[in-house]
Amino acid sequence: DPAVLFDDPGYQATGSLFFYDRTLFAGWTAGIDFLNKILPTMSSFPPISRWARMVSSHEQESGVVVVNKSKRFLGLLGTCKMNGKHERDLISYKVFHGDKETFWVGYEMIQEPYAFVRTFGGVIGELRPDDPKSVCGAQLHLDHKGRPLWWNGGLYRNKNAGVNRNLDFGYWVSGGGLQKHREWHTNDHKMMQEMLMDMGLTSSSQLSMEPGDPEWDFNESCLKGGPVVPLTREQADLANGFVRLDNVVREDAQKVGRNEHVDPKVHDWDNI
Template sequence: MYAFLPLVLSAVCGAVALSNSQPQRRRIFLGLSAFFFLVFGVTFNTRLQLTTPESILYEEEQLPSPTKSSPIIVEETQEEEDVEETLPSPDDPPPIEHSPSSTTQESPSSQSPPSTIDVVISEDDGELMLPSSFLSLAPTDKSTTYFAKQADFALQLWNRYQTTDERTKKWRGISKLMETLVFPFVNQSMILDTAVEYFTKLSYSGPQRGYVILMGGHHFRMGNHLVQMIRKIWKSNLPIEIFYLGDSDLPLPQRQYLESIDDQIKVRDLTQLPIWDENFTSLKDAGWSAKPYGVLASSFAEPILMDADTVLLQNPEVIYEEKSYLDTGIMLWHDRVTDTGTKTQNYLRELLKERKISETLGGTKYWTEKQGEHFAESGLVVYNKRRPETLFGLMFVLWMNGKEQRDHTRDFLYGEKETFWLGFELLGFKWHIQPEVGGAMGKLQSGGTHSGMQLKDVGILHFNSSGQPLWFNGGMYVLKSYPRGGLKVDQGWSEKDAWAYHHQGTWGAPRWLIDYDIYQNHRDEVKKDERLAQLIQDSVKVIIQSERDMYKSFPKAAESWKGEFSK
């Protein structure tokens, strides 16, 4: 009779948690519920071992399974039966090495809720399974090393997954009360069956590749430009998912227009998806920090995330063939080098001081010579969610963009862009950023005080691995903050080696300046390219025609600027 007391206590704590509206208390009671159920599970397991054949004890569970290949696991043989384990806390010593294959140092602790992780993915078809999952990361202090402590805790969970055999994983999935999704940004009221069905259907059953755009009404016009370039300039038919943050963020007429372009474009309210815990995410107020949530929520296994003001200079599908992306499952680009302060640099160095710096970060002048304040640019980001390591790292990036976490980094990081790589660096996972820093692209004109040449209407330019212009950030307007300033026709771009510009003190221009004065000794690095000039001109024609069509068919969508294309 007393053997069932932990089960009763677990149920009581679970009921209290579900009825409690305060996130902190709810997590405490969920942790207690999970703890009591683990006690019951271990007790029940011991009794079964004494009375039940092993073939019955570890009977196959009726859970979704990959259809094309076995789950990716690191197999280790356990010679003895499962025994009670004490799970890690943020105060435990960190793993010796921050890598997926390293083992963890574990010590008893009562400060964190019991947690397990089993994220299993078939790399062939990308089907996601969660045989069991774990409760939210235990809270720690908000010191400079806050993220590092949480990364240590997450790594212990990851390493436990990597070194746990399949049989033990199945047994850890015994409790339906513990089957909440990974990390606290996920709505913990979703039981496992619902969660698995949702993520399998939402994230991995549709097309493997596609485009994700987060778009608000303020950038609707530039977002339409991007969609038109994808479809009519580059003839890419990959599906497009557009996310917005509530009805007031993107008005209904504009949503209706975007979905009318073709049946492969879906517009969805990111805040209304049932998977989020709004108390943790506060997505309606997240701004830029909502972007990684769009990556996870997208129905694509390999989403290309783009800002609404991204301008494509090549077919974006070529990114999928980049060797570095194929090797790591991640593709990022550098920000341009600006001399606007040292807050971000100082914060990152303090945060990573106990870490083994990766070759990816340590090989840059940003790290070796402290050049520039901002490191990464998030106008275009690519993740392969079929890779378990990438998916886990992405989830940690989402955690870093929760409301409390955003408040913690507001004084150090410029939005979410550094978290796209920082989460992986903290975990010791592979990631890639193109080695060239952001250049400049704009209309080449005479003038300036140094060489007689200057770029007008500058956008931040990015290159592929072959050194060819791939995309730029800044939109097709002279001033993206004032769209009525007119569409620009770009005719030149600066060459890749922007470090020299920084040394000359010319690369620190604030982002809002639209002119770029070329120094005499860098004059040869500015090239005029007729192909790109023609590409931009063709794009402008397509955009103007689409806006005229919009005004005729969806006048309310173009209400704020309808006078410009009324003829």
């Protein structure tokens, strides 16, 4: 249920909630160099970001953003400005990979508060045949209680490598990266205590970066190094239901291509 995003402590405190991308391509300095050039002041986040630590060239994944426009309209305007044709052609898209980093960077420009969900992009899909400690598939994002919420990347096993068969969804792995900076962003001790209670923790120091986050094999779209968690029956049925739905739609599309009549009403869509 996407409404769970409105219960996220970071969103409730700041009015904006973003998701981390995967941790990929260490040693990239263009992002933090750009921020240091354009921002005379910045929040507590950029200095502890993966950009600043040079462990990833990706910070935000913009497939889902949550913004209370009545509270954070100015921050959103900063993001919109960075995506204007002039700005994106000359600057933004030459530094960033598309629009995704322009959300939190736009907020930094306006000095508006924002929060990230605590975990980095993980993976949902199937076990790697030659390594049961590795899960391969699409990019997964968790809610503030560490539960699978949504994924990005479609249904194919590895579309970037041309492996265009549908996944058999059965497992997931978190991308790691529990962040202590959430408390600095929210500046709300009561809300932080509620979040810690939800997670069964006693101190915000327990939210610090784990000693070693799981590592991506980008070419294979696989993640290894974290706990491999089986999907519940309900989660697996839901995820694989999209595969079954896709198969039906593809079959109908092939019929249309052969000039055959297709009646969508013949399908029992609720039970596919």
